[in-house]
Amino acid sequence: MTILQLFYFFIAVQIIHFLGTYKLYIKAGRQAWEAAIPIYNAVVLMHIINRPKWWVILLFIPIINLLMFPVLWVETIRSFGHRSNKDTWLVLFTLGLYIFYFNYFEVGDYIAERSLKPRTNAGEWISSIVFAIVAATMVHTYFMQPYTIPTSSLEKSLLIGDFLFVSKFHYGARTPMTAVAIPMVHDTFPAIPVPFLGFHITPQFRSYLKKPQLPYFRFPGMQSIQRNDIVVFNWPADTVEQFFVTPDRVIRKPIDKKSNYVKRCVGIAGDTLSIVDGIVYINSKKSILPDRAKIQYDYTVYTDNQQISTNSIENRYHAREWGRYQNGNYRMNLDDENAELLAKNPMVKKMEREVIPVGLHEDVFPHQDSLKWNRDNYGPFYIPEKGKTIAL
Numbered sequence: 294m295t296i297l298q299l300f301y302f303f304i305a306v307q308i309i310h311f312l313g314t315y316k317l318y319i320k321a322g323r324q325a326w327e328a329a330i331p332i333y334n335a336v337v338l339m340h341i342i343n344r345p346k347w348w349v350i351l352l353f354i355p356i357i358n359l360l361m362f363p364v365l366w367v368e369t370i371r372s373f374g375h376r377s378n379k380d381t382w383l384v385l386f387t388l389g390l391y392i393f394y395f396n397y398f399e400v401g402d403y404i405a406e407r408s409l410k411p412r413t414n415a416g417e418w419i420s421s422i423v424f425a426i427v428a429a430t431m432v433h434t435y436f437m438q439p440y441t442i443p444t445s446s447l448e449k450s451l452l453i454g455d456f457l458f459v460s461k462f463h464y465g466a467r468t469p470m471t472a473v474a475i476p477m478v479h480d481t482f483p484a485i486p487v488p489f490l491g492f493h494i495t496p497q498f499r500s501y502l503k504k505p506q507l508p509y510f511r512f513p514g515m516q517s518i519q520r521n522d523i524v525v526f527n528w529p530a531d532t533v534e535q536f537f538v539t540p541d542r543v544i545r546k547p548i549d550k551k552s553n554y555v556k557r558c559v560g561i562a563g564d565t566l567s568i569v570d571g572i573v574y575i576n577s578k579k580s581i582l583p584d585r586a587k588i589q590y591d592y593t594v595y596t597d598n599q600q601i602s603t604n605s606i607e608n609r610y611h612a613r614e615w616g617r618y619q620n621g622n623y624r625m626n627l628d629d630e631n632a633e634l635l636a637k638n639p640m641v642k643k644m645e646r647e648v649i650p651v652g653l654h655e656d657v658f659p660h661q662d663s664l665k666w667n668r669d670n671y672g673p674f675y676i677p678e679k680g681k682t683i684a685l
Contacts, residue, residue, distance in 0.1 A: 295508065296508050298505075299507065299508065302505075303331070304331075307329070307331050307334070310328065310334060311328045311329045311334070312393070312396075313389075313390070313392050313393045313396050314328050314338075314369070314392060314396055315328040315329070315396070316396045316397065317341070317369065317373060317392075317395065317396055317403075318337065318341070320373065320401075320402075320403045321341045321372070321403045321405070322403070323337055323341065332349065335349045335352060336349055338365070338369070341369075341372060341403075342365070342368040342369055342371075342372045343372070343405070343406070343407065343409060344368060344409075348361065348365075351427065352365075354431070354434075355434075355468060355469040355471075355472055355507060356430055356434060356469050356474055356476055357427055357430055357431060357434075357476075359473065359474075359476070360423060360426060360427055360430075360476065361427070362389065363385055363389075364423060366384045366385065366389040366391075366392060367381055367384060367385070369392060370384055370391070370392060370395060371404075371407065372403065372404055372407060373395060373401040373402065373403055373404070374401040374402055374404060375395065375401060376412075426476055426477065429476075429477060430476040430477060433476075433477060434461075434466070434468075434469060435461060435462070435466045435468075435512075436460070436461055436462055436466070437458050437459065437460055437461060437462075438458070438459050438461060439456065439457065439458055439459075440456075440457045440458075440459055440525060440553060440555065441454060441455070441456055441457070442454060442455040442456075442457065442555060445613065446556065447523065447555065447556070447557060448587075448589070448613060449585070449587040449589075449611075449628065450523065450557070450583075450585045450586050450587070451523070451555065457555075459525050462512070462514070462515065463514060463515050463516055464514040464515075464516065464517070464518060464524075465511045465512045465513050465514030465515075466511070466512050467509070467510070467511045467512075467549065468507070468510045468511070468512070469507065469549055470506050470507050470508075470509060470547055470548055470549045471501045471502070471503075471506065471507075471547045471549055471550055472502075472505050472506065472507050473501060473502040473505075474500055474501035474502070474550075475500040475501070478500045479500070479550065479553065480499065480500060480501065480546060480550040480551075480552070481497055481498065481499060481500055482497065482498055482499075482500040483497055484496050484497045501547070501550055503547060506547055509548070517561075518558055518561060519558075519561070520558065520559065520560065520561055520564075520575065520580075521557060521558065521559060521580070521581075521582055521583060521586070522557070522558050523555060523556070523557050523558075524555070524556065524557075524558050525553055525554070525555045526553070526554055526556070527548060527549070527551035527552070527553065527554070528551040528552040528553075528554055557582075557586070559573055559575065559580055560575050560676050561676065562676055562677065562678040562679060563676065563678035563681075564576055564675075564676050565577070565672070565673050565674065565675050565676070566671075566672055566673065566674050566676060567671060567672035567673040567674065568668070568669060568670060568671040568672060569670060570648050570669060570670065571590055571646070571648055571668075571669045587628035587629070587630065588628060588629070589613060589626050589627060589628045590626070590627065590628075590632070590646050590647070591624060591625070591626050591646070591647040592624070592625050592626075592627055592632060592635075592644050592645065592646050592647065593622060593623070593624055593644070593645045593647060594622060594623040594624070594625055594635065594641055594643075594644050595622050595641070595642045595643040595644070595645075596621060596622060596623065596640050596641055596642060597621070597640075597642055598620070598621030599621070599640040600617075600621075600640075601623065601638070601640060601641075606623075606625065609634075610625070610627060610631045610634060610635045611627075611628075611631050612625040612626055612627055612631070613626045614626040624647075632644065632646075648669045648670075649667040649668060649669040649670065650670070651665075651670045652665045652670075653665070653667055654666070654667065655667035655668060657671065
């Protein structure tokens with residue numbers, strides 16, 4: 294949806310609002326024209342239903358407005374004496390169009406000082422839940438979001454299963470682009486299990502509608518991304534197909550619903566990145582990583598057929614991946630500190646770090662056989678900077 298299309302949609306909503314409520318405005322002691330002026334009509338409506346005027350802001354926040362509109366529909370009909378469960382369900386299931394019926398045929402008496410306190414315990418619960426979801430969605434979308442580390446690529450800095458709270462306002466929060474989605478979940482709504490019975494009430498399903506899509510917008514941030522920052526980002530579109538064998542299994546998602554990944558940003562725009570024998574260089578200088586960043590390499594460990602205990606490999610030397618060859622030697626994935634510790638073991642005769650030699654091609658970005666790049670010897674690769682012209 295373009296900005297122009299969004300504007301047309303906004304005007305259409307204003308027209309529907311005017312046609313469906315102007316008599317209610319008159320009944321509440323206001324003027325009919327007040328129902329026709331965009332934004333101002335919402336401010337007046339808040340006065341009519343006796344709700345705070347700052348609620349108007351919530352109507353323009355994607356996802357949160359999906360919760361606020363039903364609340365306003367219910368509050369509007371209740372302000373004119375229609376508090377029955379039947380009226381509540383009808384206004385919800387008709388997406389607010391039930392208000393047209395009251396506007397033209399059964400306006401009812403306006404209750405200026407109606408009680409805002411729910412009459413039943415169920416109403417109290419629903420009110421509290423809606424408030425909690427709105428507040429949590431606001432924080433979740435624009436300020437801070439929880440994540441769980443799914444993969445081992447950042448060990449030992451971050452481990453699988455680590456629970457993180459990730460700031461969104463430091464780099465500038467991106468507003469949702471998917472206009473219709475279930476709050477508090479990402480791209481799927483989990484299946485609801487029945488305790489102890491082994492089946493689910495509902496299956497897992499997509500938590501959003503692909504259309505309409507809102508234009509891309511990001512709020513100004515407090516800082517820019519720096520080298521070696523750990524960042525959370527959406528899965529790049531051009532890598533999706535690599536994870537599926539058949540093209541019909543490729544999953545296309547909106548930008549804000551792509552899978553979340555957490556990685557370390559080793560280079561920024563304008564840098565030239567290269568990898569030499571497994572060592573990352575930025576602008577021809579060795580990349581200096583933080584103390585907690587413990588890079589791991591694959592080693593061939595020669596032992597003259599002597600066996601190192603599994604307990605030592607995993608708990609003393611902290612090998613993330615390892616295996617033993619038929620000739621008795623080992624292949625282990627170790628960081629520098631544990632590699633030095635293992636080298637001092639009397640059973641170890643020699644250790645060699647495995648490095649893919651220069652000129653041996655691997656299927657790495659940009660996937661050109663002529664470059665003959667691999668994971669250990671890569672580049673140099675220029676990271677495009679805004680305003681620069683590069684040859685494609």
